[in-house]
Amino acid sequence: MDRVIIAEDLSLSYSDDETIINKINFSVNSGCFVFITGASGSGKSTLLKSLYGALKPAQGSLVVGGVEISKVSKSKLNFLRRHIGIVFQDYKLIKEWTIEKNIMLPLIINGYEKNVTQNQVDSLLKHVRLKHQSGKYPLELSGGEQQRVAMARALSHNPILILADEPTGNLDDYSAGLIWNLLEGANTQLKTTVIVVTHNIPETMNIDYKHFHIEYGSIHEVN
Amino acid sequence: MKSIRNHFSLVVALVSILFSIQVFTIIERSISAYKENLASSYSIIVVSQLSIDEKTMKSFSSLVDEVSELNPDHVIQRLNTKIDPKNLELLKLTLPNFYKLKLTHFPTPTEVENLTNNLLNKKSITKVENFSHNHDSTFKLLLLFKDVIAVFSLSMFVVTILLIIKELKIWQFMHNERMSIMGLFGAPIWLSSAVLFRLAIVDAIIASILSFILFTYLSTSFWVEEQLSYIGIEIIFFDQVMDFAILSGVALFLSVLLALLIVIGHKEEV
Structure with a gap:
């Protein structure tokens, strides 16, 4: 099985003074569902940022989708990101765009044709139960609804990898349930590799998954 | 909105x-x-004992655009009643030549000064009237206006x-x-x-x-x-x-x- 992520002696830091992640080694196979847990400030989100190239390794090697993050050029990084779907805890929706256009964003960037784009967005809006709100702007929606939009956006271009940073952090049970169902569906039906950073793994998970735990800058797999 | x-x-x-x-x-x-308006209404008067042709006059400075000789007849006409015609003819013969110089553009005070000096260097030219006082104040006013704007x-x-x-x-x-x-x-x-x-x-x-x-x-x-x-x-x-x-x-x-x-x-x- 192909490995989507390979980290070797990977260290991450925001400044020279403090190392957040210290020489960790791990890999993720294609089509896996992975949870990364850890206490607040343990470096879970930092690790996730490095996976989409927002933070370059201080030391060691990190390969995502065959691309070495420490040496990647801006254009190659853009190319990699076009094949990744990211869900942020703070949603990161474009406020001046309607939710329909927000979901379209990765499709526009990937140069999909307009009719394909519209069909895909309509289908996703149905899945996230927001079809009736397609013309609204993000700030007109609740937190749960905004996160469902962010989820639909992450799925819209059928990425090879989905990275989710505490996607159900502050959500109601209904929205959280929808998010987990969508992530499970992407993994089982589309064979998308999913990496979720979270405090708690939901008890209702119906699929096999890998679990990594980060503590004191190190990572270990939990069985 | x-x-x-x-x-x-x-x-x-x-x-x-x-x-x-x-x-x-x-x-x-x-x-x-x-400035163009001023240039067209501004001129320098040259008084010369000898006749000077236009080419020679223009050779003093490239600033000189047109040269016209002033006819003294209308001044003499005014004296007609008081002076004997013979004396008038004599006076006419002894009068110097008067020239009016039109310039290509409204000159700076330095240009006026240089032209005046060049003209006065010729022995036959006895007087140059450049109306420098009026010219300088107009020019300074123009410069001031331009600077303010x-x-x-x-x-x-x-x-x-x-x-x-x-x-x-x-x-x-x-x-x-x-x-x-x-x-x-x-x-x-x-x-x-x-x-x-x-x-x-x-x-x-x-x-x-x-x-x-x-x-x-x-x-x-x-x-x-x-x-x-x-x-x-x-x-x-x-x-x-x-x-x-x-x-x-x-x-x-x-x-x-x-x-x-x-x-x-x-x-x-x-």
Whole structure:
């Protein structure tokens, strides 16, 4: 099985003074569902940022989708990101765009044709139960609804990898349930590799998954 | 409403820059036209014991445009009743030659001085009347007027540039988030900044059209025509092709520069 992520002696830091992640080694196979847990400030989100190239390794090697993050050029990084779907805890929706256009964003960037784009967005809006709100702007929606939009956006271009940073952090049970169902569906039906950073793994998970735990800058797999 | 507000501040800043540029252009044209008027009414009188032809006179300075000999007859005519005709003929013969020199442009005081000295170097020329006192005060007044307008336009330009810098910060704040989010999904810089450039270009077009309307209205206004006729000049107040092209170019250049600065100053979120 192909490995989507390979980290070797990977260290991450925001400044020279403090190392957040210290020489960790791990890999993720294609089509896996992975949870990364850890206490607040343990470096879970930092690790996730490095996976989409927002933070370059201080030391060691990190390969995502065959691309070495420490040496990647801006254009190659853009190319990699076009094949990744990211869900942020703070949603990161474009406020001046309607939710329909927000979901379209990765499709526009990937140069999909307009009719394909519209069909895909309509289908996703149905899945996230927001079809009736397609013309609204993000700030007109609740937190749960905004996160469902962010989820639909992450799925819209059928990425090879989905990275989710505490996607159900502050959500109601209904929205959280929808998010987990969508992530499970992407993994089982589309064979998308999913990496979720979270405090708690939901008890209702119906699929096999890998679990990594980060503590004191190190990572270990939990069985 | 929000969209209008987004455009409003940059459009106002651009219109004031275009306004100061056009006002400066109009003043420049007015001063040139006024100088031409002065040049046509200004002349130097030369008194020579010997006759001097036009070619020789022009050889003193390239400033000399036209040379005409003044006929002393009408002065002598006035003495006709009191002096014997024979003496009058004698007087006529002993009178020096008078020449009026028209110049190519309204000269600076130094040019007037140099020309006077060149003329007086010729032995036969006994007197040069350059009306330097009147000339100097007119010229100084022109320079003062030009300087005042230059300072006014410059200060207006500086204030507007400060306005645009403030606008730059607002735009940076407004567009940074969207550009960062688009970047996170792999958008190339041209795509993530496309909205910004579109906004800049639209604002430049709006500002150019507003300036066009404003100056077209002013150029046909009775008040402006009246003011120009008071000074006795005729100028092109607003050339609807050339001036509009220049103003549009400036507006487009400034707004695209603003957008470029935002793109260059954009930092990806970490």
